[in-house]
Amino acid sequence: MDNPINKPTDNPASTAPRMRVASVDIYRGMVMFLMLAEVMHLDKAKETVTGEGWWASLASWVTFHTSHVPWRGCSLHDMIQPSFSFLVGTAMAFSLVARSSRGQSWGSMFGHAILRSVILVSLGIFLRSMGKPIVNFTFDDTLTQIGLGYWILFLLSRLPSRGLIVAVAIVLIGYWAVFVSYPAPPSDFPYQQYGVPADWPEHYQGLGAHFNKNSNAAWAFDRWWMNLFPREKEFLFSGGGYCTLSFIPTLATMLLGLIAGKILTSERPPQSKQAGLWLSGLLCVLIALMVDGLGLCPIVKRIWTPSWALWSGGLCFAWLALLNLVCDWGGYKSWGWMFVVIGANSIVAYVMSWVLEEPIQKAIAPFVGSFRNQLGDLIPFVSGALTLLVMWLILWFLYRKRIFVRI
Numbered sequence: 153m154d155n156p157i158n159k160p161t162d163n164p165a166s167t168a169p170r171m172r173v174a175s176v177d178i179y180r181g182m183v184m185f186l187m188l189a190e191v192m193h194l195d196k197a198k199e200t201v202t203g204e205g206w207w208a209s210l211a212s213w214v215t216f217h218t219s220h221v222p223w224r225g226c227s228l229h230d231m232i233q234p235s236f237s238f239l240v241g242t243a244m245a246f247s248l249v250a251r252s253s254r255g256q257s258w259g260s261m262f263g264h265a266i267l268r269s270v271i272l273v274s275l276g277i278f279l280r281s282m283g284k285p286i287v288n289f290t291f292d293d294t295l296t297q298i299g300l301g302y303w304i305l306f307l308l309s310r311l312p313s314r315g316l317i318v319a320v321a322i323v324l325i326g327y328w329a330v331f332v333s334y335p336a337p338p339s340d341f342p343y344q345q346y347g348v349p350a351d352w353p354e355h356y357q358g359l360g361a362h363f364n365k366n367s368n369a370a371w372a373f374d375r376w377w378m379n380l381f382p383r384e385k386e387f388l389f390s391g392g393g394y395c396t397l398s399f400i401p402t403l404a405t406m407l408l409g410l411i412a413g414k415i416l417t418s419e420r421p422p423q424s425k426q427a428g429l430w431l432s433g434l435l436c437v438l439i440a441l442m443v444d445g446l447g448l449c450p451i452v453k454r455i456w457t458p459s460w461a462l463w464s465g466g467l468c469f470a471w472l473a474l475l476n477l478v479c480d481w482g483g484y485k486s487w488g489w490m491f492v493v494i495g496a497n498s499i500v501a502y503v504m505s506w507v508l509e510e511p512i513q514k515a516i517a518p519f520v521g522s523f524r525n526q527l528g529d530l531i532p533f534v535s536g537a538l539t540l541l542v543m544w545l546i547l548w549f550l551y552r553k554r555i556f557v558r559i
Contacts, residue, residue, distance in 0.1 A: 181491025192536030245413025272299030301403035334369035370395035433469025
């Protein structure tokens with residue numbers, strides 16, 4: 153079988169130049185795989201192991217990295233959304249090269265960016281509304297967050313890398329200023345009325361208190377914004393602490409991805425591209441750790457604090473740099489074919505996780521249930537693994553037929 157990663161694409165809607173870049177394709181597929189793998193319920197691994205020892209330690213590690221952290225910090229699972237957002241920016245760099253080479257005007261490309269923003273926001277709301285009695289207007293999921301900022305990303309895409317760095321700084325410093333200028337919650341703030349235990353260990357003091365859950369500037373904005381739409385009941389808080397305004401620092405994450413894309417699409421030699429990616433990632437991580445350590449801004453994914461945007465963006469740079477080293481420069485890319493199949497239809501994979509996961513599980517439930525005595529506590533994992541396999545086979549069929557859904 154020919155290596156599909158090396159094949160030139162003849163899809164006119166492709167978001168890359170004529171030759172695909174293995175590192176980007178594989179990275180996208182790995183991220184989507186992590187998202188689809190939620191169906192295996194690996195976050196429950198710790199509950200299936202009793203006692204101590206290396207097996208229990210491994211189960212605890214798996215549970216942590218397949219779950220979201222409660223507030224501050226980062227797990228592998230927390231890197232799914234920033235990676236997806238980062239790669240949107242990276243893909244835009246390739247898309248601009250491809251579209252410009254085909255003679256498309258700036259106006260037509262901007263029109264496409266606006267249309268894509270509308271579709272992404274609408275699709276995100278649609279998926280969140282499934283099974284609800286009325287439309288569930290939320291703007292804190294991956295698709296809506298990307299959609300809200302995508303058209304701005306396009307407007308900034310003509311800036312050189314230095315200009316993009318300045319744009320990232322303005323976005324993050326401005327977002328930080330909004331939070332710290334909003335009054336910190338007083339000592340008697342009624343956290344329990346807004347879904348947060350009064351003795352929650354994630355509460356901060358001092359400047360960090362401006363970033364506490366469901367008591368910050370973004371939460372106050374949503375108390376107004378979310379109630380402008382028809383709802384079953386008044387919006388008071390997000391159970392996870394998520395917020396609409398996170399699309400602003402998410403834009404910074406996409407801008408970091410755009411910087412990475414400009415590095416990869418440049419005429420620089422491979423070693424220079426490697427240096428650019430690694431140094432960019434290191435700088436982001438160091439700044440994030442510094443502002444977090446000084447108590448200026450905690451690393452919190454759920455409200456996408458500026459330090460989180462830099463921390464996760466730095467890890468994204470490193471992830472892409474490693475894949476670039478192995479796959480693009482080293483030429484070792486056949487191992488990633490399974491991920492390429494998923495990443496080639498990333499929007500389809502995302503929608504499948506919402507639409508097909510439950511029907512597939514119901515369809516295979518009788519067959520898995522027939523081995524209930526043998527499988528025991530492994531039933532959720534086996535059922536999830538089979539569901540994941542079916543979804544991958546659907547994506548593989550689309551890949552074989554060269555059916556690629558683009559927005």
